[in-house]
Amino acid sequence: PLGMMFAALASGLWLVNSIYSIGYMRGNQEKKQTRFYVLFAVSLAATMGIAFSANLFTLFLFYEALTLSTYPLVSHKGDAATVKSARVYLGILISASIGLLLPAIIWTYSVAGTGDFRMGGILEGVIEGPAVGLLLGLFVFGAAKAAVMPVHRWLPAAMVAPTPVSALLHAVAVVKAGVFTITKVIVYIFGVDFLFSEPSSSWLFYAACFTIIAASVVALRQQNLKRLLAYSTIAQLSYVVMAAAILKPLAEVGAAIHMLAHAFGKITLFFAAGAIYTASKKTELAQLRGIGRRMPITMTAFTIGALSMIGVPPTGGFVSKWYILAGAFQADNYIALATIIASTALNAAYFLPIVYVVWFEKDATPPGKEHGEAPFAAVLALALTAALTIAFFVYSAPAYELESQLVRAAS
Numbered sequence: 001p002l003g004m005m006f007a008a009l010a011s012g013l014w015l016v017n018s019i020y021s022i023g024y025m026r027g028n029q030e031k032k033q034t035r036f037y038v039l040f041a042v043s044l045a046a047t048m049g050i051a052f053s054a055n056l057f058t059l060f061l062f063y064e065a066l067t068l069s070t071y072p073l074v075s076h077k078g079d080a081a082t083v084k085s086a087r088v089y090l091g092i093l094i095s096a097s098i099g100l101l102l103p104a105i106i107w108t109y110s111v112a113g114t115g116d117f118r119m120g121g122i123l124e125g126v127i128e129g130p131a132v133g134l135l136l137g138l139f140v141f142g143a144a145k146a147a148v149m150p151v152h153r154w155l156p157a158a159m160v161a162p163t164p165v166s167a168l169l170h171a172v173a174v175v176k177a178g179v180f181t182i183t184k185v186i187v188y189i190f191g192v193d194f195l196f197s198e199p200s201s202s203w204l205f206y207a208a209c210f211t212i213i214a215a216s217v218v219a220l221r222q223q224n225l226k227r228l229l230a231y232s233t234i235a236q237l238s239y240v241v242m243a244a245a246i247l248k249p250l251a252e253v254g255a256a257i258h259m260l261a262h263a264f265g266k267i268t269l270f271f272a273a274g275a276i277y278t279a280s281k282k283t284e285l286a287q288l289r290g291i292g293r294r295m296p297i298t299m300t301a302f303t304i305g306a307l308s309m310i311g312v313p314p315t316g317g318f319v320s321k322w323y324i325l326a327g328a329f330q331a332d333n334y335i336a337l338a339t340i341i342a343s344t345a346l347n348a349a350y351f352l353p354i355v356y357v358v359w360f361e362k363d364a365t366p367p368g369k370e371h372g373e374a375p376f377a378a379v380l381a382l383a384l385t386a387a388l389t390i391a392f393f394v395y396s397a398p399a400y401e402l403e404s405q406l407v408r409a410a411s
Contacts, residue, residue: 007051021164023377027278056115085157092154101142121191133200145178163274171267208242216346251327261316265308271382272302275374290363301386306351316392
């Protein structure tokens, strides 16, 4: 069920992102569009391989393929600053996977005799004590696409990419592939019950809590819209890691549902950011005053996405946070409760001022620079994902049932 969910999410949002890309790439007269779409398709194929991999070796191959296929997308603009940032992206992800993830996989094969994903895990009885925590660390930080601090710098660096690529990184494939890999390792390699019985694995929970708060604080200081959204992603997807590390059924369900809810909300925010850039070339928060009057559809979608990141009904973010909170109560985990409450307040502190500024302050567009909405394809895509963000609040039961099956099978 976990792989099915990830594959359905990635393929569905890839289709919407492709529609958006047509409006964005043409509206900004981007070069090398054929190469862009080919690599876009290759990255989806790699993502499907990650989703349906039956063992660690296959997962590793497709994981690396995703890194290599997205590198040219990140460096698409081709200028010196973009290439430099893209090298940071590639360097961190490759060094982490070769230096940490690959040794973890080799270690697993050597002690378990297999790397197959199995319900209940394959490591119970073959590894114990501090070695469990160490192996878990190799997997978590080796899967640097999850952007758990301190292996997170690649994500803000990658914001030099065109907005459709940013949406691919945050909502469709790359970061989702990281947290999916960690979740899959917890469920199918270690086993939830085995990790719960091993105190040496508890550090993962605290690392996720720290990342949630630290990334939210850094987001407060950002003045560039895409960089703010990047740090928001680091915080939001650490919710998934934190919930998985609580090791309780409701929290595990919440972790999976938050992957879905975050994807719908965050891709909407990036689509809106790209639409703003396409129509007005504005990238900084200070430039957005009153822009809601000129781009009402775009900024309505942005507002919906922002409310979902905060966790306000009727958006999908409320549903996923509700299940994570319920899991924290189930585990009597008051640190998780405090982290969720604090991060929700921080999310509100950096998203609500933007919402206020775009709707209620005087238009900051200089004379002669008037503009309207972005091209139709871009606006259509962001309106669709905004609608999905609300629809997920109303129709979240199927996702709950699917993930409940996973939790029951893994327990």
